Amino acid sequence: MREFICINCPLGCNLKVDDSDLSNIKVTGNTCKRGEKYGIDEVLNPKRMVTSSVKVINGKENVVSVKTKEAIPKALIFESLKLLKNLVLSAPVKIGDIVIKNILDTGVDFIATRNVDKE
Amino acid sequence: MEKHNLVIVGGGPAGLAAAISAYDMGETDIIILERESKLGGILNQCIHNGFGLHTFNEELTGPEYAQRFIDEVNKRNIKYLLDTTVINITNDKHIKALSTSGLYNIEAKAIILSCGCRERPRGAINIAGSRASGIYSAGTAQKLVNIDGYMPGKEVVILGSGDIGLIMARRMIFEGAKVKAVIELMPYSSGLNRNIVQCLNDFNIPLLFSHTVIDIKGKNRVESVVIAEVDEKLNPKLETKQEIKCDTLLLSVGLLPENELARGADVNLSRITRGAIVDDNLMTNIEGIFECGNVLHVHDLVDYVCEEAKEAGIKAYEYINNKDINNYSKTEIICENGVRYTVPELIIKNNDNIPLTLKLRVGNVYKKVKLEVKCDDEIIYSRLRPVVAPGEMEKLDLKPDQVLKLRNANTIKVYLRSIEE
Ligand SMILES: Cc1cc2nc3c(=O)[nH]c(=O)nc-3n(C[C@H](O)[C@H](O)[C@H](O)COP(=O)(O)OP(=O)(O)OC[C@H]3O[C@@H](n4cnc5c(N)ncnc54)[C@H](O)[C@@H]3O)c2cc1C
Numbered sequence: 382m383r384e385f386i387c388i389n390c391p392l393g394c395n396l397k398v399d400d401s402d403l404s405n406i407k408v409t410g411n412t413c414k415r416g417e418k419y420g421i422d423e424v425l426n427p428k429r430m431v432t433s434s435v436k437v438i439n440g441k442e443n444v445v446s447v448k449t450k451e452a453i454p455k456a457l458i459f460e461s462l463k464l465l466k467n468l469v470l471s472a473p474v475k476i477g478d479i480v481i482k483n484i485l486d487t488g489v490d491f492i493a494t495r496n497v498d499k500e
Numbered sequence: 501m502e503k504h505n506l507v508i509v510g511g512g513p514a515g516l517a518a519a520i521s522a523y524d525m526g527e528t529d530i531i532i533l534e535r536e537s538k539l540g541g542i543l544n545q546c547i548h549n550g551f552g553l554h555t556f557n558e559e560l561t562g563p564e565y566a567q568r569f570i571d572e573v574n575k576r577n578i579k580y581l582l583d584t585t586v587i588n589i590t591n592d593k594h595i596k597a598l599s600t601s602g603l604y605n606i607e608a609k610a611i612i613l614s615c616g617c618r619e620r621p622r623g624a625i626n627i628a629g630s631r632a633s634g635i636y637s638a639g640t641a642q643k644l645v646n647i648d649g650y651m652p653g654k655e656v657v658i659l660g661s662g663d664i665g666l667i668m669a670r671r672m673i674f675e676g677a678k679v680k681a682v683i684e685l686m687p688y689s690s691g692l693n694r695n696i697v698q699c700l701n702d703f704n705i706p707l708l709f710s711h712t713v714i715d716i717k718g719k720n721r722v723e724s725v726v727i728a729e730v731d732e733k734l735n736p737k738l739e740t741k742q743e744i745k746c747d748t749l750l751l752s753v754g755l756l757p758e759n760e761l762a763r764g765a766d767v768n769l770s771r772i773t774r775g776a777i778v779d780d781n782l783m784t785n786i787e788g789i790f791e792c793g794n795v796l797h798v799h800d801l802v803d804y805v806c807e808e809a810k811e812a813g814i815k816a817y818e819y820i821n822n823k824d825i826n827n828y829s830k831t832e833i834i835c836e837n838g839v840r841y842t843v844p845e846l847i848i849k850n851n852d853n854i855p856l857t858l859k860l861r862v863g864n865v866y867k868k869v870k871l872e873v874k875c876d877d878e879i880i881y882s883r884l885r886p887v888v889a890p891g892e893m894e895k896l897d898l899k900p901d902q903v904l905k906l907r908n909a910n911t912i913k914v915y916l917r918s919i920e921e
Contacts, residue, residue: 386693390553393693429698430549432561433674434646444649446547448561455702462674476567494547495563 385423389415396420428452432494435465435480440472440497447480448494453487460485472499505529505820507595507608509586509761512541514614514793516569517806521813522612523576527820531606532573532580533597539573539580540566541616542639543802545646548667550694554803565802586615589765591786610788610816613762613776614809617755617794619664627659629716632723638664638752642671651675653748657725658682659713661689661696662891663800665752670699672750680744681706683713683727685734688865690754690891692800712736713749722747757795765789772841773797779846780856781815781825782808790816797843797859800893804859831912838862838869838916840890849907853900860896860914865889869916871896875909888916 382401387394392412398420399407408420422428430452434444453461461484470480474497481491506522508515511534519530538544543551546562553559556568573580584599593611597604619637636644636652642664644650656672658665661684669679682700687709689696700707708727714736715726724745728736757775759767767784768777775796776784783790792812793805818825830846842860858873866888873881873896880902888894896914898906906912 386697388694388698389559390550390694393697429702430559431674432548434547434649436649442647444647446561446563446646448547448549476564494561495544496567 383424385420387411387416387419389413389419396423398424400424422452427455429455429458431458431461431491433462433465436469437472437474437497438469439500440474441500442495442497445470445474445480445497446494447491449484449489450492451489453484453489457485457487461491465491472497501594502604502606503608504531504606505609506531506612506816507593507606507610508532508612508614509589509595510534510541510613510615510793510795511536511539511580511582512614512616512793513543513566513569513802514616514795514805514809514812515541515612516566516573517809518612518614518790518792518813518816519578520569520572520576521810522817523578523813525814525817527817530578532578533584533586533595534580534582535585537583539570539582545639545643546667547646548671551802554801555806562802569806586761589613589761589789591766591789593765593788608788609820610790612790612792612809612812612816613795614791614793614812615758615761615795617757617798619751620754620756627713627716629725632716632718632721634718634722634748635716636748636750638662638668638750641668641748641750645671645675651677653677653722653746655680655746656748656750657713657727657744657746658750658752660684660752660754661691661707662752662754663691663695665750666691666695666699668750668752669705670703673703673705677748679703679705680746681708681727683711684709685712685730686710688889688891692891714738714741716749717743722749725749755794755798757797759795762789762791762795767791770841770845773843775843777845778843779830779848780844781819781848782812782844783815783819783825788816788819790819797841797861800891804893804895808859831909833858834911834913835860836913836915838864838866838888839871839914842914847906847909847912851904852907853904855900856898856903856906858896858898858914860894862888862890862894862916866916866918869918872915872917873898873902873906874913874915875905876911878905880905882917884919 408417478493543562543566551565588596595606729740776791792809
């Protein structure tokens with residue numbers, strides 16, 4: 382039995398995860414379906430959303446915020462951030478624009494989370 | 501003088517949600533006044549995810565959440581002025597605002613104050629030591645990194661484990677800094693558990709409870725901070741002091757509602773929340789002046805901010821259209837035994853039985869308690885809570901029969917009852 386705090390939303394449910402049988406992991410203490418999935422993932426393959434920002438030129442602002450469209454394996458957080466480091470986008474940028482496709486072969490994209498209009 | 505039915509001060513999520521709901525009720529003469537050059541308020545700098553899961557059923561970041569509301573405002577063609585700071589409001593609802601194009605004078609039938617909160621400045625917590633550069637409030641650092649794209653330092657200590665401090669710990673790590681420790685005065689964190697897990701534990705950042713910063717060293721730039729454990733009375737135990745090398749100290753020591761405008765309009769303020777004292781229409785003691793969002797009391801969740809603001813928009817519409825929402829006496833809620841405050845503080849005496857939500861915060865961490873509401877001699881609401889904490893706002897949803905009792909009571913008490921095992 383392992384205990385986790387679900388991080389899907391600010392409720393932060395206290396999960397109890399029965400991992401005695403890895404092919405049939407049982408989660409209790411969750412309030413929603415996402416909590417169940419989180420509990421299972423936390424045992425098998427912990428994942429996190431990654432949010433950061435990227436430089437922008439010719440825009441009304443100098444940076445645009447980005448997120449991974451879905452959670453990616455926790456172990457890849459820092460490597461995924463490296464991909465953003467030297468990237469420069471050119472305005473306009475729209476919410477939902479793909480900034481990096483298929484991050485480290487995870488099948489997940491980095492997308493923009495803010496509109497940056499042209500200067 | 502310009503005239504408008506409804507003037508909304510502050511274009512953050514509270515102001516936008518209030519405008520949308522007043523408009524949807526039928527009010528078309530609305531203007532939002534916003535000091536910054538963008539709508540959306542503080543959400544613009546909160547680029548992390550976790551917003552709106554309950555409202556939109558999606559994992560949104562702050563700017564995305566704000567944009568949903570901005571789009572709704574634009575769809576309705578609700579008027580707003582940017583770069584416009586309200587500098588004065590009178591109790592007869594005359595508004596003075598300063599913008600790049602000069603001074604505005606506006607007369608309003610109703611005003612909704614939704615100007616949010618600001619961070620407690622360093623002066624409010626009194627740390628000894630130098631006035632070197634490298635000391636920032638966590639919110640200022642958040643704005644520098646996320647809006648301006650500028651990193652304030654490389655080796656960071658954070659004082660205060662509120663959510664903004666926790667979120668900034670991870671943010672600084674993502675930008676290549678080292679976060680040496682998060683120091684918390686209290687034996688518990690006022691931040692959300694999820695943020696302790698995903699912002700500190702994930703990166704092995706130590707969180708030191710019952711500790712504080714007693715000295716800041718460095719001439720031009722911060723070079724180190726001295727920390728020490730505190731006793732039960734929160735006094736530092738000097739024998740426990742240790743020095744941590746760092747070039748940056750972030751202060752995340754709480755938010756204060758921004759209520760200078762309300763004070764100027766003779767609005768009665770609560771000494772506990774620092775926001776206005778409101779009735780269950782979210783109206784202050786000044787007729788036609790309403791408050792909602794973080795200016796009223798600090799919320800944990802933007803979803804709750806918007807819920808409250810929606811209500812304020814509806815009530816402002818009713819007030820403007822002469823529904824007699826204020827011709828009743830009011831009963832003040834008495835908070836006892838661990839309950840610090842409720843919002844609303846005042847309950848209107850009438851026979852309305854529309855469901856009502858009381859929000860409250862407790863003063864300490866309590867385990868196995870019942871949250872109760874007592875009207876005269878009858879307990880009308882009782883709910884078991886395994887644990888309550890100051891960092892988490894409690895919401896009591898009252899049903900029609902409970903609301904009727906509440907409205908007809910001569911004394912209303914809200915308190916915690918501990919239950920024996
Ligand atoms: C620095 C900081 C960081 C935060 N970070 C987080 C976070 O990471 N996660 C989280 O969940 N919550 C965070 N919060 C909480 C967040 O503030 C609320 O969830 C929510 O944004 C409150 O909405 P609001 O509309 O009441 O206030 P705000 O979003 O603060 O909006 C108030 C608006 O009023 C405007 N205004 C103020 N005074 C005037 C005036 N005189 N004239 C005209 N306009 C005025 C301001 O410019 C602002 O746009 C943070 C709060 C602060 C202060």
